[in-house]
Amino acid sequence: MRIVTPISAAAEIAPLAEAGADEFYCGIVPPDWTARFRSSGVNRRLFGNFATYAELEEATATAHDKGCSLSLVLNAPHYAAEQAEAAIELAYRFAAFGGDGLIVGDIGLLAQLAERGPGLRLHASSLLSCRNSEAAALYGEIGAHRVIFPRDITPAEMARVIVANPATEFEAFILNDGCVFEEGSCHTIHLPGRLGGPICLDGYQSAHARVDDQPLSPTETDALAANDEAHRRWLWYRFSCGFATTEDGLPFGPCGLCALPTLAAHGVTAVKIAGREGNTARKVKSVEMVRAVRDRIAAGETPAAITEHARGLRRRPDLCDSDYMCYYPEV
Numbered sequence: 001m002r003i004v005t006p007i008s009a010a011a012e013i014a015p016l017a018e019a020g021a022d023e024f025y026c027g028i029v030p031p032d033w034t035a036r037f038r039s040s041g042v043n044r045r046l047f048g049n050f051a052t053y054a055e056l057e058e059a060t061a062t063a064h065d066k067g068c069s070l071s072l073v074l075n076a077p078h079y080a081a082e083q084a085e086a087a088i089e090l091a092y093r094f095a096a097f098g099g100d101g102l103i104v105g106d107i108g109l110l111a112q113l114a115e116r117g118p119g120l121r122l123h124a125s126s127l128l129s130c131r132n133s134e135a136a137a138l139y140g141e142i143g144a145h146r147v148i149f150p151r152d153i154t155p156a157e158m159a160r161v162i163v164a165n166p167a168t169e170f171e172a173f174i175l176n177d178g179c180v181f182e183e184g185s186c187h188t189i190h191l192p193g194r195l196g197g198p199i200c201l202d203g204y205q206s207a208h209a210r211v212d213d214q215p216l217s218p219t220e221t222d223a224l225a226a227n228d229e230a231h232r233r234w235l236w237y238r239f240s241c242g243f244a245t246t247e248d249g250l251p252f253g254p255c256g257l258c259a260l261p262t263l264a265a266h267g268v269t270a271v272k273i274a275g276r277e278g279n280t281a282r283k284v285k286s287v288e289m290v291r292a293v294r295d296r297i298a299a300g301e302t303p304a305a306i307t308e309h310a311r312g313l314r315r316r317p318d319l320c321d322s323d324y325m326c327y328y329p330e331v
Helices: 010-019 031-037 053-065 081-096 107-116 133-142 155-164 218-238 257-266 280-298 303-312 317-321
Strands: 002-006 023-026 069-074 101-104 121-124 146-148 169-175 270-273
Touching: 002 280, 010 053, 010 280, 023 053, 031 081, 053 069, 053 081, 069 081, 081 107, 101 107, 107 121, 107 133, 133 146, 133 155, 155 169, 155 257, 169 257, 169 280, 257 280, 257 303, 270 280, 280 303, 303 317
Parallel strands: 002 023, 002 270, 023 069, 069 101, 101 121, 121 146, 146 169, 169 270
Antiparallel strands: none
């Protein structure tokens, strides 16, 4: 099972490869794109992207020097016709650098790249929300070599999709960045904190009232307050427990480490660490955690022993017990 890791700088590749990363992915917002479209919407993320082609070329060469592959993210929710042409041009430029794959979030662009692209491997992004075997078959017919499962899909559901599509590779989320909404159906962006931050943080001022204009009873007031507090706590877990880490730098937040033996048994090809805009230390520690669990699978340890080890890595079993931090609480 391969560990897929985000980068936002070529200098991150060496320490991440040493930590155990097998594949890398990155985004780019080149100056000619912003000048042409007055937009940074090459991909889903506003931050954590390369700014120049030279950086992308350097990253490709460095990844290959370390025996790893590099994929370019083209996962904006949609592209206008002229933007799709520019994305295809970008794909050819990346291929000329020696790039390995493209992560695509728009089904029209995926089809065009399969038909007119430079022949790179195509990965159907989680934004395409593959939740059943028929969707996976469609993406495979279009030309996808790999399908990335969305967040919040169960391992049992994955297994059924994988069995029905033996010619396709599948990738699942394993650490960091838990989207509050269904990512593939979300058309918002993550604004900087000074502009309000992600809309899904839901930092609104609100008040409750009865539709019959009667005053709220103390019981109703207490129940609504408890519900609001539970929602705020859930958001805290989904946003990486306040982006906190242990004293050793191991990140808290959305996690599927306990499910690694199950995902491996079901035939998942690769597991994805999210968070291109995260700092290097956070990425390195994330890779180290995934590798530590994967090594125990390779050594033949029992799933129960692996789960115990995974739960003990951060020494906060109470966070695991909440289920809010789990990608796969079923496991």
